[in-house]
Amino acid sequence: MSENQNPSVGQDVTASSTTTSTERFADPGVPEHKLRLTDTDPAANKRNERIIVLLFALSCVGAIASLVAYFAVRPDGTTEGTRLSTVLLGVTMAISLLGIGFAAIHWAKSLMSDHEHVDERHELRSSTEVREVAVQHLTDGVEDSGIGRRGVLKGAAVSALALFPLTFAVPLISSVGGDWDVAKFKHTIWKRGTRLAYDPSGRPIKASDLTVGSVAHVIPEATEEYMASHEWITEKAKAVVLLVRLNPADIRSDQSPAGETWSYDGIVAYSKICTHVGCPVALYEQQTHHLLCPCHQSTFDMADGAKVVFGPANRALPQLPIAVDDGGYLIAQDDFSEPVGPSFWERLK
Template structure:
């Protein structure tokens, strides 16, 4: 049909019309609208070998079981974190075993499930990568050699022996520097645990007497009769080591005066004198100075991570991340009435280190004596 100005083309009924929009994929096709690749089609890909269906189903069940175990162990880890709190060696050991065991099981089961999935479900791939010859041609090698020699000659490294020799001599100490730095990280392993396990409180003075407690900063010895105000607290160091930072890092004390009725069963009364108790000032968490004291509750607070210890009850942990009480030092008075240490700590002071567990087990075996 035509008019005088335009030609109107009628649609050809024999040509199918285009449908606007995306139709739903036909049955047997993927969501992308393409045919699902059949197992036979995958097996035809060079280098790809499918697992048989029986093996794949077996692997699927085993992997699913492993992932289920991971789920249960992960939930158990969270529950253990909430339920098992720390406060002493036994509860800390229980918490560590529960948290470590459940987390290990979760990670191990997850890894096992992934391995089973790859080995029993996924196809086996045999791929070949084409590579060219690794060696350069002779012309390139000659060019590189000429460029290297030219640079060496221009730098004067070959021509000027004084410059070359002094450079090599200067570099030699720098090569040895890492060895010196590694050696300076700490004492040798043979005596490292012993250095951490003992302090100078266990040593006698030159005249064979017990070492006195002196006030930190002034070095004044402490007469027990002068330290008679309940609730009083002093920061104390060993006599003769007032300026030895290595010794003070382990041996610094806090001295607290109690009324007799305030001292609880956790405190070793045989290691006190007239209500005066000496505890390590080194926090058992990470070694910060635990020197804040609240008289009404008898609590010692570490300002770094808020570990709190009950000074009236053997400095047991009542709050915070510390897992051990502050070690108590056995004290007495000498013939002049000054406070002295009668022995070293029964357990190592400060935070934990390897092999300390064996030492504490030996202490418990010997009834509390180092």
């Protein structure tokens, strides 16, 4: 075999092996500690302490303002009043909490000890000697931070931390013993003969206004005086309805337990309040007749009694039985078939 000829099959070929050693480098250790301005300049140290005290004081002011806003600016039943109360509570609570947060961060960065420490790995439970050293380190850290010498700073921090929980504790406690009458959720202002009206205009709806596939957001017809009252806002929220006109042949379930028909010529009306947590359901898919709640994706079949086909809701949407009066307007036969909204302790399903 010539020198240029490849070795035959099965002939062993050994390649020279080379060993490489891992290059090691020295542990750089902890870098040299750099002193801060507050470590070398007593005036800067005192100035930062005053800033932290002011931040804690701002937190105290925010907490007190939150309590004042809660008692002085109560929701009056109007949209503007509810919005004002919510904004004031949110802003004052934010000031209180942010004051504590910014003060804590500034305290840690400017006054507390920033010396670097290295702890070697050890077993889960350290030896008694190591534990004693750790405790000593903590003690030294407290001493080094000067907490014991900063009475004003300690007082400001304690005051801010003590006052902030009141911003949510007082509203929570004050609600105890409030109105727990769930009977008001069992009935709405819908009654026999009440006309269905468009939301928000209040214009009555004729059956002839709707074509197959039409969707309308509905409220009970009411006088202008009643619609301007505070009571209307609460009652309207319970009585909102979604009206859909289906092909009558597509409706699979539309009867009361007594066998009465609750729709009119394919027009069905159901509560808009999801039976999961009360979100407004209004996303209608015409091809499947499914109604989707945007909050948690509970899905209801409008052609089958608004029964749940998907999601966390555990009962169908209450149906509003409807008919038509002599003028061709859609009217309610009665109130909803059952309580609207989420389940509660008197109604588990």
